[in-house]
Every structure is written in C-alpha cells, then in structure tokens.
C-alpha cells in the first residue's frame with residue numbers, strides 16, 4: 001500500500017514535469033483564460049504587473065499598447081505596471097510550449113502574488129517548433145511572441161510591417177489570456193471561427209484567426225487590427241459582470 005502511494009507520487013510528479021504543468025507544491029499554472037476573471041475583476045487583484053522578458057536584440061514593440069488594451073477591459077484600480085527585463089534564456093532556437101513555460105517559471109514568479117496579478121510575455125530568439133506560429137499562449141499567465149518568425153511573415157510590399165504585425169500578435173496573445181474566443185466561456189454571439197477554435201471570424205478583430213499565423217502577410221496587405229472588436233468586448237464585459245459564466249478559473 002505504501003509502495004503504491006510512493007509510486008503514485010513519483011509517477012504524477014514526473015508526468016507534470018514532462019508537460020510543464022502543475023507541480024505538486026507549486027502554484028497552479030492553468031490554461032490560457034484561467035486568469036481571465038483575475039484580470040477583468042478587481043475582487044482579489046487590484047494591481048497588475050505585465051512582465052516582458054526578452055532576449056538581447058528582441059525588444060518588445062507593443063508594451064504600452066498591451067497595457068492600454070488591458071486597461072480598457074480590466075478593473076485594476078491600483079494600476080497596471082510594465083516591467084521589462086532583458087534575459088539570456090540560454091535555450092536553443094526552436095521552442096516548444098514546454099520550453100516557454102520553463103523560462104517563464106524559472107525567471108518569473110507566481111501569477112497570483114497577494115493582491116497583484118502577474119502576466120508574462122516572453123520574446124525569445126528563434127522560432128516556435130511549428131514555425132508558422134508567430135505567438136502562443138501556453139498557460140494562464142504566459143505567452144510568447146516570436147519576432148524572427150514575424151520578420152519572415154512580412155509580405156513583399158512590407159505592409160503590414162513587422163512592427164505592426166508584432167503589435168497585433170502581442171495584443172492577440174493577451175486576448176487569449178483573457179479567454180478569447182470561447183476559451184473559458186461560451187459567447188451568445190456567433191463570432192468564433194469554426195475552422196480555427198479559440199479565434200474570431202472577423203478580420204477586423206485582433207482575435208482574427210490569422211493574426212498569430214505566418215500566413216498573415218498573404219491575408220492582409222495594408223493595416224491589420226490591433227484592437228478587440230465589439231463582440232470580443234461584449235464577451236469580456238459579460239465575463240466581468242458575471243453574466244457570462246467562466247470555467248477553469250484559477251481564482252474566482
């Protein structure tokens with residue numbers, strides 16, 4: 001019996017290590033959208049810090065924009081603070097979701113820190129292991145944006161520019177942390193693209209499915225959205241007010 005228990009503990013800790021999810025005694029890391037209410041409401045977290053961890057030469061272009069977008073929808077009377085930090089991740093140049101989680105939890109701290117909510121935006125050198133991915137949300141408080149892949153995705157007319165794409169991708173990933181689209185709730189509005197779950201079917205929304213894909217330069221030849229559309233905002237307001245029920249919240 002004792003043997004079985006010990007075996008179970010070892011087995012479950014090795015599984016969690018393998019997928020980079022919850023360790024037995026660590027804070028729960030959750031799924032993208034799992035800290036949506038923690039951001040949208042002020043019940044427990046009245047302050048927020050958005051941390052930008054970037055490799056040398058990979059400075060994020062959209063730090064202020066992300067803060068602006070979050071301020072528009074999140075209730076943070078104590079304010080939202082940007083913290084930018086250059087870090088040598090010392091990783092190879094092909095990133096898995098697990099690699100992203102590893103550097104975030106190595107260099108960052110708990111998402112839920114007293115009355116402060118911490119979200120992490122990682123800007124690594126290199127590409128995701130699927131190099132058609134420009135950005136990815138890997139748990140409830142962590143996203144990564146791949147600037148090398150964004151550079152590659154620019155079309156021959158250079159519109160949208162790499163900087164414009166990066167701004168859209170960064171806000172898009174923040175939108176996934178907010179639970180968009182239908183990640184932790186079900187919208188009464190039909191705006192999720194059936195072929196791209198978790199994404200908007202509206203090409204005027206920053207949550208449009210092509211925003212975090214390298215096909216973006218072929219799909220847009222001009223400006224791209226870096227704002228939530230009316231349907232996204234409707235969902236976020238419904239979640240914040242409690243009208244829309246949210247699942248899988250790490251705190252609520």
Ligand SMILES: [Zn+2]
Nearest residue numbers: 172176199212
């Ligand atoms: Zn996406």
